[in-house]
Every structure is written in structure tokens, then in C-alpha cells.
Amino acid sequence: MPVAASIASRSVGPTCHTGKVNSATTRLVTPAEARVDLGAVRHNIGVLAGHAEGAEMMAIVKSDGYGHGAAAIAGACLEAGASRLGTALLSEALTLREAGVTAPILAWLITPGEPLDKAALREIELSAAAPWAIDEIAAAARRTGRPVRVHLKVDTGMSRGGASATDWPSLVKQALAVQAEGAIEIAGIWSHLACADTPEHPANKLQLVAFDEALAVADELGVSSGVIRHIANSAATVTFPQARYDMVRPGLATYGLSPVPERGDFGLRPAMTLVARLANVKRVPAGSGISYGHLYVTDRETTLGLVPLGYADGIMRSGTNRVEVLAAGKRRRVAGRVCMDQFVIDLGDDSADAGDEVILFGPGDRGEPKCQDWADSLGTITYEIVTRIGSRVPRVHSAGVDSVGR
Structure with missing residues (x-):
């Protein structure tokens, strides 16, 4: 070879x-991963x-x-x-x-x-x-x-x-x-x-x-x-x-x-999809302050999801109440302060369970935000978004299929 x-x-x-590319049988269960x-x-x-x-x-x-x-x-x-x-x-x-x-x-x-x-x-x-x-x-x-x-x-x-x-x-x-x-x-x-x-x-x-x-x-x-x-x-x-x-x-x-x-995108395709699994899901009453400083307060009874990624993993603290993720079929804005290891999203009345997948950004095929969306929301460039993803987030490489021949 x-x-x-x-x-x-x-x-x-x-x-x-992972031991091999896209080897689901040997993959460890982790709170989050960057799929490449x-x-x-x-x-x-x-x-x-x-x-x-x-x-x-x-x-x-x-x-x-x-x-x-x-x-x-x-x-x-x-x-x-x-x-x-x-x-x-x-x-x-x-x-x-x-x-x-x-x-x-x-x-x-x-x-x-x-x-x-x-x-x-x-x-x-x-x-x-x-x-x-x-x-x-x-x-x-x-x-x-x-x-x-x-x-x-x-x-x-x-x-x-x-x-x-x-x-x-x-x-x-x-x-x-x-x-x-x-x-x-x-x-x-x-x-x-x-x-x-x-x-x-x-x-x-x-x-x-x-x-x-x-x-x-x-x-x-x-x-x-x-x-x-x-x-x-x-x-x-x-x-x-x-x-x-x-x-x-x-x-x-x-x-x-x-x-x-x-x-535009010049026909390029984003290689990284950053995903996490909900660590907790719970109902809270109206008026609940969320995360440090209570920078987000619920205006109704709602369901919250806990995403196990934070600024120690490269999720910028300035994303508080700004960046969006895809969860339970819809885009959700980060609700409250981004913490070192986690942040919260407001799921409203939609159904979700601990372990469900959340897509932070990817190529956009499923309606998820793209890395460029995150960069625009944070007033930075995509270089900073992808290079900040920390070592606690495993990179999982899949072989994929070329869409342009050589």
C-alpha cells in the first residue's frame, strides 16, 4: 500500500x-468528536x-x-x-x-x-x-x-x-x-x-x-x-x-x-463536522436563570439540553447567547454563558433525550450551521474556529467519497 x-x-x-477509518465497532463512546x-x-x-x-x-x-x-x-x-x-x-x-x-x-x-x-x-x-x-x-x-x-x-x-x-x-x-x-x-x-x-x-x-x-x-x-x-x-x-x-x-x-x-465557497466542501451528545435534558419553569451570571432567563416553561463542550475544547466563551447548533431537528442558539466544559441550549417543547446528537457545525447538509456561520457570529475567521478545537475532542476520520475526479 x-x-x-x-x-x-x-x-x-x-x-x-479509532483503530481504522470509520470503524464503528472499535469506536469509543465519547461526549463529543470532530468527524473529518x-x-x-x-x-x-x-x-x-x-x-x-x-x-x-x-x-x-x-x-x-x-x-x-x-x-x-x-x-x-x-x-x-x-x-x-x-x-x-x-x-x-x-x-x-x-x-x-x-x-x-x-x-x-x-x-x-x-x-x-x-x-x-x-x-x-x-x-x-x-x-x-x-x-x-x-x-x-x-x-x-x-x-x-x-x-x-x-x-x-x-x-x-x-x-x-x-x-x-x-x-x-x-x-x-x-x-x-x-x-x-x-x-x-x-x-x-x-x-x-x-x-x-x-x-x-x-x-x-x-x-x-x-x-x-x-x-x-x-x-x-x-x-x-x-x-x-x-x-x-x-x-x-x-x-x-x-x-x-x-x-x-x-x-x-x-x-x-x-x-462564495468556490466548490469546496467543509471536511469537519463537530458533534456532541446531550449529557442531560430537563424541564425548567419560566424565569429560570441559566449558567453563570444568568445571562439567559427562560420566558416560559421549557426543556434544556446540556452540551458537553466548552471553552476548554475551543468553544469560544464569546459564543454566549450567540452561536447556534442543530438539535432535535432545529437550530438552537446557545442559552447563557459558555462554560469551561459545557453549555446549555433551549429546546422549547421539542422532545430530546440524553445521548441525542447535537451538531455544532458541519457542511450544512442537514441544516446545521457551517463553520463560516460560527465565524460570522463571533466576529472572527474560520481558521480560528477549527484550530481551537482542543485535544479532548477526538478526531474521527472517514474515508469518504471524492466528488471531483483527478
């Missing part, structure tokens, strides 16, 4: 609790490949695959046609290697003193934007006898990571000198767009001008024309063809969440 397929067909890591449809992930990679128009694809699986379970997501992405993976941290890349992922992985957020020998030994590509990074990567390569593939990062206007335009020539010269020694290979040149989720923002085109200028400098200094040029994130992949260059780096869109919500 190919590595990608083997990763996708078993649970890996602390956030997964790997078929949706493969579908999304197919959609993104259509937008990429031949550019190579690096699927971004940082932050445990945006909270979806990195190893299983990595396998699904590779099966669907992504050729590379990206993580923020070296530790995330090493975890993927331990899970059996053999595809190229780039880790880009490196700080001084990290165990770069492990990166060299496990063939993890690294980003460098300053002289100290080149020095430490080269030292690790010398100690291990394993040259490291390096992506040089230039700051094109985000003013975050990357070498400034002033420092860029010296960084390239240093990297070329170390490459001549054989300690590193310059594998890529890259940057990051600051405003791609606002496609009409003038900064986008200005950043491409700056990126092209940096590429020209590298070319003049002798960097091979075969390096991978990449700057496009999810939003740029689907809205900004000029930014695709040799490779695109979709993150959020891989998980079926729109990077530009005001322009």
Missing part, C-alpha cells in the same frame, strides 16, 4: 481514537488543482492539519495530487515523518538553536530569511553529512517574515556560497501575500512586483532557474492567477473553508 494511502487509512497521533471527511479533503485538492492550472501543490498541514489531524490529512492530500506538504514548525514536520509520510515537507518557522540535525536526517526542507539561519542549517548539514534543501524567503511587503529588499542580495550570496560547499541546496524562493483574501487590494500586485524583483536579483547572482517560486496561499490560488508561479500553497481551502467568503 502506498504511504499516502496507508496514512489515510489509520488513525495517527493523540487527536485520533477525507473524501471532502480529496475533493478540495481536486478543485484547487483546477485553479492552479498545472502549478505544483504544497498542501499546508500546520497546526495539526488546521485541527483536522495532520497525518490523515497529509495522506488524503497526497493521494489526491498534492506533491508536497508544508508546516510552520519543525516539530510538526518531524511528527509527520514519524507517522510514515515520505513526501517532501517544508518547515518554515525556525528559531535559533532548534535541532536542525533532525531536519537534515529526516530530509525536511527548511526556510531561511537571515544569515543566522543559513549558518545553523549549514552547521547541521556538516554534522550529519546530509545536505539540506532550503527555501529562501523574501519580504515583499507583509513586513513579517522574510529578508528585506535591502538584505536580500546578501542572503542570496551567502546561500550560494554554502551551496557551493555542498551543505545546502537552494530549492525555492518564496514569500507571503498580506492581502490575498481581499483580491482587489492594491498590495497584491505590488507584492508580485517586489517578488519579481527579488527573483531577478537571485537570477543575476547565479541562483538556478530550476528553483521553485511560490507565493500563493489559498485565496491567491482561487482568485489571483498571476501569483501561482511554480507552486501554490493552499491551507484553509484544503479543509473546505472559503478563503474569500464574500465570493
Whole structure:
């Protein structure tokens, strides 16, 4: 079985609790779980490949695959046609290697003193934007006898990571000198767009001008024309063809969440459905104050349901009296304060029992809220919703069925 397929067909890591994908016979009974449809992930990679128009694809699986379970997501992405993976941290890349992922992985957020020998030994590509990074990567390569593939990062206007335009020539010269020694290979040149989720923002085109200028400098200094040029994130992949260059780096869109919500869903399908089982159901009289601070008071005799998820699990406290869930066939707003481990919903006179399923968000097929609905209600972005789901919530991966062929 190919590595990608083997990763996708078993649970890996602390956030997964089933022995096999969608194995109901071995599933533990838990108060809540995040169900992740790997078929949706493969579908999304197919959609993104259509937008990429031949550019190579690096699927971004940082932050445990945006909270979806990195190893299983990595396998699904590779099966669907992504050729590379990206993580923020070296530790995330090493975890993927331990899970059996053999595809190229780039880790880009490196700080001084990290165990770069492990990166060299496990063939993890690294980003460098300053002289100290080149020095430490080269030292690790010398100690291990394993040259490291390096992506040089230039700051094109985000003013975050990357070498400034002033420092860029010296960084390239240093990297070329170390490459001549054989300690590193310059594998890529890259940057990051600051405003791609606002496609009409003038900064986008200005950043491409700056990126092209940096590429020209590298070319003049002798960097091979075969390096991978990449700057496009999810939003740029689907809205900004000029930014695709040799490779695109979709993150959020891989998980079926729109990077530009005001322009629709681009045919993407949300991969995560967050569910819980009611822990208690009871009738209370009119005038009952609910949860801490009595921020919700019943205006009639009603039935309350207790949902065993709270801010310790990533359900934001600001969702108090704001976000909705699907329970007993209808959408229900959270009633009262979201607590550390639980919150309450008002079921009215509808029938429900302890153990009944509540859907917090999902693809919307059953009328449940979508992750975007939660983000809109909370004044945030979908990235924050899915990445905050905590480790007490098991990720359960199902194989799913692709709806877009590759």
C-alpha cells in the first residue's frame, strides 16, 4: 500500500481514537468528536488543482492539519495530487515523518538553536530569511553529512517574515556560497501575500512586483532557474492567477473553508463536522436563570439540553447567547454563558433525550450551521474556529467519497 494511502487509512497521533477509518465497532463512546471527511479533503485538492492550472501543490498541514489531524490529512492530500506538504514548525514536520509520510515537507518557522540535525536526517526542507539561519542549517548539514534543501524567503511587503529588499542580495550570496560547499541546496524562493483574501487590494500586485524583483536579483547572482517560486496561499490560488508561479500553497481551502467568503465557497466542501451528545435534558419553569451570571432567563416553561463542550475544547466563551447548533431537528442558539466544559441550549417543547446528537457545525447538509456561520457570529475567521478545537475532542476520520475526479 502506498504511504499516502496507508496514512489515510489509520488513525495517527493523540487527536485520533479509532483503530481504522470509520470503524464503528472499535469506536469509543465519547461526549463529543470532530468527524473529518477525507473524501471532502480529496475533493478540495481536486478543485484547487483546477485553479492552479498545472502549478505544483504544497498542501499546508500546520497546526495539526488546521485541527483536522495532520497525518490523515497529509495522506488524503497526497493521494489526491498534492506533491508536497508544508508546516510552520519543525516539530510538526518531524511528527509527520514519524507517522510514515515520505513526501517532501517544508518547515518554515525556525528559531535559533532548534535541532536542525533532525531536519537534515529526516530530509525536511527548511526556510531561511537571515544569515543566522543559513549558518545553523549549514552547521547541521556538516554534522550529519546530509545536505539540506532550503527555501529562501523574501519580504515583499507583509513586513513579517522574510529578508528585506535591502538584505536580500546578501542572503542570496551567502546561500550560494554554502551551496557551493555542498551543505545546502537552494530549492525555492518564496514569500507571503498580506492581502490575498481581499483580491482587489492594491498590495497584491505590488507584492508580485517586489517578488519579481527579488527573483531577478537571485537570477543575476547565479541562483538556478530550476528553483521553485511560490507565493500563493489559498485565496491567491482561487482568485489571483498571476501569483501561482511554480507552486501554490493552499491551507484553509484544503479543509473546505472559503478563503474569500464574500465570493462564495468556490466548490469546496467543509471536511469537519463537530458533534456532541446531550449529557442531560430537563424541564425548567419560566424565569429560570441559566449558567453563570444568568445571562439567559427562560420566558416560559421549557426543556434544556446540556452540551458537553466548552471553552476548554475551543468553544469560544464569546459564543454566549450567540452561536447556534442543530438539535432535535432545529437550530438552537446557545442559552447563557459558555462554560469551561459545557453549555446549555433551549429546546422549547421539542422532545430530546440524553445521548441525542447535537451538531455544532458541519457542511450544512442537514441544516446545521457551517463553520463560516460560527465565524460570522463571533466576529472572527474560520481558521480560528477549527484550530481551537482542543485535544479532548477526538478526531474521527472517514474515508469518504471524492466528488471531483483527478
